[in-house]
Amino acid sequence: MLKQTSKLCVLALAAGTLAANEAMAATSSAPNPAPAAKSSGSLSDLFPDNAVARGKDFEIKRSQLDEVMIGYKSAAAARGQAIPPEQATMIEQQVLDRLIQIQLLMAKATDADKTAGKATTERRLDAIKTRAGSQERLDLQLKSVGTSQEQLQKKMTEEATAESVLERELKLTASDKDVEKYYNDNPSKFEQAEMVRASHILFATKDLKTEQDLSADQKAAKKKAAEDVLKRARSGEDFAKLAKEYSDDPGSKDTGGEYTFARASADPQHAMVQEFETAAFSLKTNQISDIVTTQFGYHIIKLLEKIPAKKIELAKVTSDIKDYLKTEQLKERQQEYRDLVTKLKKDAGVEILDASLQMKETPAPTGLPAGHPPLKPETRPAKK
Numbered sequence: 001m002l003k004q005t006s007k008l009c010v011l012a013l014a015a016g017t018l019a020a021n022e023a024m025a026a027t028s029s030a031p032n033p034a035p036a037a038k039s040s041g042s043l044s045d046l047f048p049d050n051a052v053a054r055g056k057d058f059e060i061k062r063s064q065l066d067e068v069m070i071g072y073k074s075a076a077a078a079r080g081q082a083i084p085p086e087q088a089t090m091i092e093q094q095v096l097d098r099l100i101q102i103q104l105l106m107a108k109a110t111d112a113d114k115t116a117g118k119a120t121t122e123r124r125l126d127a128i129k130t131r132a133g134s135q136e137r138l139d140l141q142l143k144s145v146g147t148s149q150e151q152l153q154k155k156m157t158e159e160a161t162a163e164s165v166l167e168r169e170l171k172l173t174a175s176d177k178d179v180e181k182y183y184n185d186n187p188s189k190f191e192q193a194e195m196v197r198a199s200h201i202l203f204a205t206k207d208l209k210t211e212q213d214l215s216a217d218q219k220a221a222k223k224k225a226a227e228d229v230l231k232r233a234r235s236g237e238d239f240a241k242l243a244k245e246y247s248d249d250p251g252s253k254d255t256g257g258e259y260t261f262a263r264a265s266a267d268p269q270h271a272m273v274q275e276f277e278t279a280a281f282s283l284k285t286n287q288i289s290d291i292v293t294t295q296f297g298y299h300i301i302k303l304l305e306k307i308p309a310k311k312i313e314l315a316k317v318t319s320d321i322k323d324y325l326k327t328e329q330l331k332e333r334q335q336e337y338r339d340l341v342t343k344l345k346k347d348a349g350v351e352i353l354d355a356s357l358q359m360k361e362t363p364a365p366t367g368l369p370a371g372h373p374p375l376k377p378e379t380r381p382a383k384k
Contacts, residue, residue: 052357053096055348058103060096065357068095093359096352104344105162113168117161121153123319124160134255141251167326169340170333174325182321183314190312193266197305198280199239199257201229204248205297226291226298233288239302248297258304276301 053060069092076083083091109117132138142148166172183190203222205214214222229246233239240256247253263281264271271277276299279292283303292299330337352358 050353052354053100053350053352055100055103055345055350057107058348060099060103062354064099065092065096068099089356093357096357097359100345100350101341102158102162104341104348104350105165106158107348108165108169108344109161110165110168113164114161116164117157117159120160120163121157124156125149125153134258136254137251140254166330166340170330170336172326172329174322174329176318178325179318179321180314182325183317187311190317192310192312193262194309195260195262195307196280196303197258197260197307198283199243199302199304200249200252200259200276201226201233201239201243201247201257201300202249202296203229203246203298208248208250223291223298226300230288230291230300233300233302239288260307 049061049063051059052062052065072091072095073083129135129138132141139149142152203226205219205222206212207214213219225246229242233242240258243253243257247257249257252258259272261267261270261272261277261280263277264274272280273294273296275292275294279289279299280301280303283289283301285303285305287303289299289301292301
């Protein structure tokens with residue numbers, strides 16, 4: 001399937017996530033609150049949140065920059081990567097520049113831009129919710145990274161509104177004919193592999209907080225509990241209710257233990273551990289597995305549905321393709337982009353207050369990962 005790509009390859013501020021460690025980090029361009037009155041010995045005295053950049057009607061604090069950098073580093077770590085020390089300053093400069101751009105473009109937003117930004121955000125949030133599996137699971141994932149859906153939606157709306165301004169200023173377009181041509185010319189990008197929708201009940205053999213193995217006696221007790229629940233499930237008790245009552249998987253128990261996933265060969269980024277995948281794909285619809293042992297513990301799996309491989313309908317990916325095509329146009333018009341940003345900065349009197357964060361020129365619109373940060377993955381039988 002075409003990987004969703006946001007036009008914010010120009011404005012992309014951080015990667016990181018609700019999924020593989022896909023850590024939630026999004027930019028904040030909210031107005032800064034009025035400074036609180038100082039009091040002797042306060043944290044604000046010891047660690048002042050100084051402004052690192054300012055322009056007409058806006059100011060960016062060190063805390064805002066740090067928030068995005070943390071998300072960026074978390075996303076890199078989730079991919080098994082690290083930011084080389086010699087690149088850290090350059091990346092921080094680029095991130096700050098993106099934060100400034102968000103502010104500058106937001107200042108030029110029309111009512112139409114704001115309406116478009118809200119619509120785009122709703123579409124992207126729906127995709128995030130679908131990926132999470134349920135509203136309850138999404139709320140848990142967002143809470144685990146210290147944010148809420150309201151906060152996420154606000155930040156995404158700001159980014160999407162800025163995108164709309166950028167499209168209007170540079171006249172970036174993608175017609176339905178362009179979309180259809182790309183779809184027909186790239187069939188392999190829109191293939192959805194065979195998937196299964198399954199529920200599981202986990203009896204963890206590790207301490208969920210420390211990830212240390214339980215003792216032999218504790219593991220034996222978990223195995224006995226799993227065997228008892230398996231008998232109840234096979235006797236006809238409601239599987240979802242049993243999952244909510246007994247599962248140790250906080251990421252799925254509230255939704256009856258449910259996950260939808262493809263084989264690791266088709267979707268390695270979100271793969272289940274091999275034992276879990278093999279068991280789930282071997283079951284028939286509504287069949288309940290024997291106890292499956294993985295590195296996480298003992299699982300009871302019920303197959304709810306097998307979803308055959310298929311080509312994703314054009315209507316479902318039209319918006320994503322438009323985003324992608326506009327991104328490609330933007331890459332081809334880097335000088336126009338730079339000229340626009342330079343003018344906006346000059347008009348707003350932008351100042352970089354920290355000398356180490358000053359850039360010589362506006363970077364090309366391909367510097368940072370594009371798209372909205374995925375959400376941090378729930379505890380699940382996924383590969384470590």
